[in-house]
Amino acid sequence: MNYFLAKNKDVKPCKGKLKGYTISVKDNICTKGLETTAGSQILKGYKPVFDATVIEKIKASGGDILAKANMDEFGFGSFNINTHKVPQNPLDKSRVTGGSSGGSAAAVKDLDNHISIAESTGGSIANPASFCGVVGYTPTYGLVSRYGLIDYANSLDKIGIVSRKVRECKMMMNIIQGQDFKDSTSIKHEEDYEKKSLEVKGMTLGVPKEYLEASKEVKEAFEKTISQLKSKGVKIKSVSLKKNANYSIPTYYLIAMSEASTNLAKYSGLRYGVEGNTNLKYNDYFKQVRTEYFGDEAKRRIVLGTYARMAGFREQYYDKALRVRTLLIDEYKEVFKEVDAIIHPTMPMVAPRFEEVKNLDPLAIYQMDLLTVGANLGGFPHISIPMKKEGLPAGIMITGNHLEDFKVLSIGEHIEN
Amino acid sequence: MEIKKVLEVARLDVKDEAKLAKEVQNILKAFKKISEVNTQNVSKSLHPLKIEGSLRDDEIKEGLRREEALSLVKNKNKEYFLGPRLK
Amino acid sequence: MSILKIKIGLEIHVTINTQSKLFCSCSTKQSSPNTQVCPVCLGHPGSKPVTNKEAVKKIILIAKALNCELREELIFSRKSYFYPDLSKNYQITQFEEPIGENGFFESKGKIRIKRVHLEEDPASITRTNKTLIDYNRSGTPLAEIVTEPDITSSLQARAFMKKLLRDLQYLEVFNGEDVIKADVNVSVEKSGFKRVEVKNVTGFKDIQSVIEHEVRRQQKEEVVENETRGWDAAKRKTYSMRKKETEADYAYIYEPDIPIIDVSKFLGVKLPKLSDERIKDFIEKGVDPVDADIICMRKDVADFFEKTTSEPKITSYWVRRELLRVLEDNAVEETFLDAKEFSKLIELVEKKTLNENIAKEILELMRDKKIDVKKYVEKNNLKTLNDDNLIEETVKRVLKENQKAVEDYKSGEEKALQYLVGQDMKLTKGKAHPKKTNEMILERIE
Helix, strand or coil: CCCEEEECCCCCCCCHHHCCCEEEEECCECECCECCCCCCHHHCCCCCCCCCHHHHHHHHCCCCEEEEECCCHHHCCCCCCCCCCCCCECCECCECCCCCCHHHHHHHHHCCCEEEEEEECCCCCHHHHHHHCCEEEECCCCCECCCCECCCCCCCCEEEEEECCHHHHHHHHHHHECCCCCCCCCCCCCCCCCCCCCCCCCCEEEEEHHHCCCCHHHHHHHHHHHHHHHHCCCEEEEECCHHHHHHHHHHHHHHHHHHHHHHHHHCCCCCCCCCCCCCCEHHHHHHHHHHHHCCHHHHHHHHHHHHCCCCCCCHHHHHHHHHHHHHHHHHHHHHHHHCCEEEEECCCCCCCEHHHHHCCCHHHHHHCCHHHHHHHHCCCCEEEEECCCCCCCCEEEEECCCCCHHHHHHHHHHHHC | CCHHHHHHHCCCCCCCHHHHHHHHHHHHHHHHHHHHCCCCCCCCCCCCCCCCCCCECCCCCCCECHHHHHCCCCCECCCCEEECECC | CCCCCEEEEEEEEEECCCCECCCCCCECCCCCCCCCECCCCCCCCCCCCCCEHHHHHHHHHHHHHCCCEECCEECCEEEECCCCCCCCCEEEECCCCCCEEEEEEECCCEEEEEEEEEEECCCEEEECCCEEEECCCCCCEEEEEEECCCECCHHHHHHHHHHHHHHHHHCCCCCCCCCCEEEEEEEEHHHCCCCEEEEEEECHHHHHHHHHHHHHHHHHCCCCCCEEEEEECCCCEEEECCHHHHCCCCCCEECCCCCCEECHHHCCCCCCCCHHHHHHHHHHCCCCHHHHHHHCCCHHHHHHHHHCCCCHHHHHHHHHHHHHHHHCCCCHHHCCCCHHHHHHHHHHHHCCCCCHHHHHHHHHHHHHCCCCHHHHHHHCCCCCECCHHHHHHHHHHHHHHCHHHHHHHHCCCCHHHHHHHHHHHHHCCCCECHHHHHHHHHHHHC
């Protein structure tokens, strides 16, 4: 099923709290001595000389890493098809796992007692969690150190957790959370997530009316879940995220691609990774390596991201997007004044088949991220919980205000039961 | 803007420049939608929430040994990384 | 003939003297290639920058000393371009919002300072027949200082640079021995002030040479449009650079790995006295302006002078002549010289207890080891011979033993007198009071 890339031949069994589990990490998280490629050919054979901070924390808690989980190249994708070895959905091998943390979700679905550390920029944890029928939790931006995370978009990347049960997310979050002086954007906030979940009775959940466009089976499952919540004493309120519905996709992509295009400049055949022919003059050298080893989607995003920040274009694309971002975050925050959390389907459909997505227009693919992008752009904590009892899985997504991770996990745990 | 110029700035070649140019044009056209939004007096959000920036004390800490740093490449000699021609 | 109208602007890069680099904890000391490196300054995937507090404080000092308007927030940008010495193929710098703007610096006229900002240095490339890259320098903090084109001659540029570097030493943000780099902009009225930028000029001397060369060249060859040129240090001339090489779109974004940092608490820092003030202080104490200027060229020397307790004017002579000579290239701190002992030495000479020549010898010793002057003079019996009888004895002997010299003097050779005095000095091991000796000899032979 291809959900793993490099495997750790010398993996030790986990001890302490993690005893009995195996752990994988998305391949964009640096593991010392273990090949780390971020799903890209340009880092083929690259073995980092340091561990990411989350890896150090896992090891310090008695854990060890079994394998690197497959992913879209550098996180660029929603189906995990933008990579050399494409993983298959464990529930139906003709379908995608979702992306970009496709390997993490597939592994957790397929293996018992497995937890995978994943990463989300625009929805890359929630999306595959929804398609594979597992739990995918993305913390508030800054709660988990990004030191050692190979960057897609630095102001958007968040390390999170994929697991079968919410309880396992809580356990792992206690291990990987914490301010890291090596990551200037990590924030000072620690909590005990393993304490007993909050009661959802009496909470108010907001359903954004613009986020209900979905396939029949997804809509039905969502409505059923909402009814069940109502019967448990949860208040459901209709809310509006109009600005996000209209502008979160372009805003997200313009910022993400601008940052990504600078992050990917370092892959040029020097210092690590694939090398080139030093008899070439330097610009030709760089071009040779990058052209040969970057995939098509990576090239497309580099080009888009470069455009968006070039002189004469920057103000209307990159700068503008940064301002619109403020308004979109404010819109979520206004809604959080009236509700405890926001709830809607994670993805508008179940996992598509490979044929269905193979020839899709890039723009069409970007637009499928609508439901997850708003929360990610705003760095809000969110979790996807499987909500369908039969057939192909689909997730329900709960989004909370900044730093309200515990509330989000509580609601998630409640829905899970 | 010319796709050739952008590819030059990004140090990339693609097999089908025309196809990429069209895709990029379409996508940017769709993204141009954000110009509809009134952002007068709206500040830029460089990060999604306020982060208390912290500064590092000016102390020396051990980094990598030279062999470790050079172990990641084939293009090297005993002391230096070997790069492409400058002229 | 119309006066030559010239506009010169400088964009100067100065290394800030922190212990560790700007965004990582690697040492900034000179060392064997690629031994002061880590994942951050090597641009390893996943590594992240963390800003050096001392570098921030120092850039603020510089911006303040240059009378800039200061920002309360520190905001970095990514400047994207590709080159083998750039470990991430972008440089973390300050583009949109530099820490200081709209300042000025007085140096034979008021030179407006456009901006002052903080950025990281690329690595260094050694070119033999291969391109060898050393990342020790990668990530070192740099101050970039940009002037408006207010400088009007190479002499003024030289004075500006001298004073700037001097004051940067007074701020203790810059090591005098470090090399500075600049992009030099020169334009002349003859071509309507079309701007020529000469990039990557290294060192004080070359910067001046570039200006002189360009002013001459632009008078002869017309400048048709704004242009960028390179400097061939070996051939001592500028050359045209292909347009393609010079038109770079840096496509800046804000640095997303570093949040906006509030630096308002650092802005209230009090500046130490800069060279102008120190010179003024010394002149007020009675020091000659020219001597004060020379003493203040180096902060360590000025500080040393400040600590002396002997009469300022006389001490200033000793400092500007003897002390500088004895120091050579060493910093005062690198020697054993002590200001109080130095003062005692001078006072002994003034009291005529010690001959100047002997004092100068002792000064040299004081550089290399700790010396208590009074004790040393006592122990080695170096006090000036003032006792007339004793001197008379030695003079008699010298005259007796050097008859020829006496004859030479009598026949008109003035130099013979010096010879005789010298012989007496030899005899008394330099201790005889020179004036008295001279007088006594003359008395006897005239």
